[in-house]
Amino acid sequence: MNTSFIAVAVVAAFAASVAGVSAQSVIEPGATLTLLYDQLSFGEGPTCDTNGNVFFTDQNNNRIMEWTLDGKVSVWMTNTGRANGMYMDAKGNLIACSDEHNELWSISPDKKHTVLITNYDGKYLNGPNDVWVAPNGQMWITDPFYARSWWDHNTKALPSEQVFYLSADGKTLKQVTSDLTRPNGITGTPDGKTLYVSDIQANRTWKYDTQPDGTLTNKTLFCSKGSDGMTIDEAGNIYTCNNGGVTVFDKTGKQIDMIRVPGYTANLTFGGKDHKTLFITAQKNFYSIRCIYKGANPSK
Numbered sequence: 001m002n003t004s005f006i007a008v009a010v011v012a013a014f015a016a017s018v019a020g021v022s023a024q025s026v027i028e029p030g031a032t033l034t035l036l037y038d039q040l041s042f043g044e045g046p047t048c049d050t051n052g053n054v055f056f057t058d059q060n061n062n063r064i065m066e067w068t069l070d071g072k073v074s075v076w077m078t079n080t081g082r083a084n085g086m087y088m089d090a091k092g093n094l095i096a097c098s099d100e101h102n103e104l105w106s107i108s109p110d111k112k113h114t115v116l117i118t119n120y121d122g123k124y125l126n127g128p129n130d131v132w133v134a135p136n137g138q139m140w141i142t143d144p145f146y147a148r149s150w151w152d153h154n155t156k157a158l159p160s161e162q163v164f165y166l167s168a169d170g171k172t173l174k175q176v177t178s179d180l181t182r183p184n185g186i187t188g189t190p191d192g193k194t195l196y197v198s199d200i201q202a203n204r205t206w207k208y209d210t211q212p213d214g215t216l217t218n219k220t221l222f223c224s225k226g227s228d229g230m231t232i233d234e235a236g237n238i239y240t241c242n243n244g245g246v247t248v249f250d251k252t253g254k255q256i257d258m259i260r261v262p263g264y265t266a267n268l269t270f271g272g273k274d275h276k277t278l279f280i281t282a283q284k285n286f287y288s289i290r291c292i293y294k295g296a297n298p299s300k
Contacts, residue, residue: 025292026256026257026291027259031290033260033261033288034287035285035286036067036071036073037286039284040058041059043065043283044057044085045057045059046086046269046271046286047094048269048270049092052271052274054269054279056286059082059084062081062082062100063076064077064080064083067271067279069273077111080096080105081099081101081103081113082099082148085130085142089106089133095139096113096131097129097130099148102124102126102128102157103116103118103128104116104128104131104141116170117166123157123158126157128142129143129144129146130142130184132187132195134192135191138166138168138192139165139168140164140166140186140188140214141165141166142186144183144184161181162176162177163175163176163180163197174214176214176215182202184198184199185197185200185229185230185241187230187297190297192210194210195209196238198240200226200228203225204223205225205226205240207219222253223238223240227240227241227242227247228264229267229268231270231297232295232297233291236296237256241280245258245261245265246268263283263284263285264282265282266283268280268281276293277290277291
């Protein structure tokens with residue numbers, strides 16, 4: 001890593017301007033934004049294992065990176081199917097939105113992959129982007145359309161951009177929304193009963209009740225802000241990513257904090273030994289900052 005003193009100074013300046021820090025701030029007192037790595041093409045998809053090690057994608061370079069508890073960052077896997085958003089399931093497999101061929105992969109700890117989704121009704125998905133896995137193995141996947149340079153097509157295979165559900169046994173794939181514009185970020189509560197979906201183009205985040213068969217009911221506006229990646233902490237606060245940083249909402253949808261981050265923030269997760277460190281991908285950079293709450297997913 002060739003982190004310069006200038007980069008560190010920039011991070012320190014942004015850390016000093018963490019906005020919205022008040023009695024409700026989610027940031028640990030005195031914590032500052034720390035640059036961990038600056039050699040990504042475009043960072044995405046961070047998720048952590050139960051020990052707190054963090055995995056994240058470098059999509060344009062077609063690789064998955066790993067940050068370990070000793071603070072080291074290294075290449076964990078190459079030829080990842082252009083993995084984008086990811087989530088660690090309860091068995092320790094990385095569930096990856098590998099959009100080289102618009103697939104969903106399960107990558108085992110020994111780096112062998114199984115393709116979980118190849119098509120829907122005989123057609124490619126538009127572009128699996130982010131995924132959330134419930135504790136029981138049920139999955140919800142956002143499917144926006146962002147044309148990729150590695151594709152041989154530039155039009156949608158499916159008529160609209162929606163959310164899909166994959167059953168825990170992998171046998172049932174179905175579309176579970178019909179009225180979104182461009183879903184992107186997604187997260188859920190540890191009990192698996194509530195799902196949050198960002199419609200990034202409409203600049204809205206929606207809250208749903210999940211049903212045993214994967215369908216979504218009781219659609220409710222959570223906040224009037226779209227998001228790229230999202231995560232949730234143990235207090236039920238929702239952390240959303242977009243240009244300029246991380247906006248934090250309490251479980252009622254009220255904004256309670258804003259963490260300024262240089263550049264465009266794409267995705268984030270909690271990790272570290274006590275799961276109280278927030279890890280953020282932002283273009284070429286990978287950051288962390290200490291928080292007062294543990295991440296809700298995954299838990300020890």
